[in-house]
Amino acid sequence: MVHAPIALLPTSFPESHWKQACELAPIFNELIDRVSLDGKFLQDSLARTKKVDAFTSRLLDIHSKILEMNKKEEIRLGLHRSDYMLDEKTKLLLQIEFNTISSSFAGLGCLVTDLHRTLLNDYGEDLGLDSKRIPGNTAxxxxxxxxxxxxxxxxxxxxxxxxxxxxxxxxxxxxxxxxxxxxxxxxxxxxxxxxxxxxxxxxxxxxxxxxxxxxxxxxxxxxxxxxxxxxxxx
The missing domain is CATH 3.40.50.1760 (Glutathione synthase, substrate-binding domain superfamily, eukaryotic)
Incomplete structure (x- = not known):
């Protein structure tokens, strides 16, 4: 058994950037959903990738067959995770990737949030950190x-x-x-x-x-x- 890597204490992060990421989440979710429904756009956008990547090529071939079936899915669900980092030079919030498959760490992430809050409840005064400043995690x-x-x-x-x-x-x-x-x-x-x-x-x-x-x-x-x-x- 290998323990998942975690930070013992939370990292300081600008609240404005946190709120920005939260506000962007539903926008990106809708964008990805609309893209997933536009078969021609997907095929055209990935046409060059298809020529050099066998895995993508195979996925697009399967996608083409599904498009030919013309089967409409009225019920769709996306479980997404958008990853960000804070750029050191510009101090801007930059998106690293947007996960649309195998979006993981909802479970472990919530546990780490609870761990950080518990540690700061006990030792936050010594560390100069306030547990009440840790955002809730309901993933x-x-x-x-x-x-x-x-x-x-x-x-x-x-x-x-x-x-x-x-x-x-x-x-x-x-x-x-x-x-x-x-x-x-x-x-x-x-x-x-x-x-x-x-x-x-x-x-x-x-x-x-x-x-x-x-x-x-x-x-x-x-x-x-x-x-x-x-x-x-x-």
């Missing part, structure tokens, strides 16, 4: 609420929420917050690797996706974002 609850909302929209009380994991999952403890789905929302979750989905999955004529005989209402991908996740055609 775990919001992720669970979003998945539960998507599950509800699917309108099948017997359906499950599926989390797609890697064969040798190293970050499983960050995923334990998913138990909130069962405890708070009465949504059953299953964990499957891509190989297990290949062997157990079945797509019905009406579009229902079964895994192990269970209808899947919503999928949370924690795998499938890298070529190493696809060692074979299956």
């Amino acid at each position: 775990t609850g919001q992720f669970a609420e979003a998945l539960a909302k998507a599950w509800t929209e699917y309108n099948n009380p017997r359906a499950v929420a599926m989390i797609v994991v890697q064969t040798e999952e190293r970050n499983m403890y960050d995923q334990h917050w998913l138990c909130t789905l069962g405890i708070t929302y009465n949504v059953r979750t299953i964990r499957k690797t891509l190989a297990e989905i290949d062997s157990e999955g079945q797509l019905l004529p009406d579009g229902t996706f079964l895994v192990g005989g269970q209808a899947v209402a919503v999928v949370y991908f924690r795998a499938g974002y890298a070529p190493t996740d696809y060692p074979s055609e299956s």
Whole structure:
């Protein structure tokens, strides 16, 4: 077992930049959602990348086949994480990346926030830090609420929420917050690797996706974002 790296104490960060990131979040979420619906834009924008990257090329080929099917998805869910750093020279908030798949650390991030607040409650006066200045972190609850909302929209009380994991999952403890789905929302979750989905999955004529005989209402991908996740055609 390898402990996830953390900072023992919180890092000082301008409140104005924190608020800016929070204000930008729904804007970026809507932008990504709109881009995901524009198949031609995606294909055209990544056309040059497709020529030099085999993985992207394969994904775009699959995307083209889906576009040809002309199947409209009325229910969509994005679990995103936008990463920022403070530029040393300009002191501006700069976006590093926007994660649209395998958005992780909601679970561990909330625990670190609690750790920092607890430490500052006990030692903040000695350190010159105020625990009340630590922003709240509700990522775990919001992720669970979003998945539960998507599950509800699917309108099948017997359906499950599926989390797609890697064969040798190293970050499983960050995923334990998913138990909130069962405890708070009465949504059953299953964990499957891509190989297990290949062997157990079945797509019905009406579009229902079964895994192990269970209808899947919503999928949370924690795998499938890298070529190493696809060692074979299956």
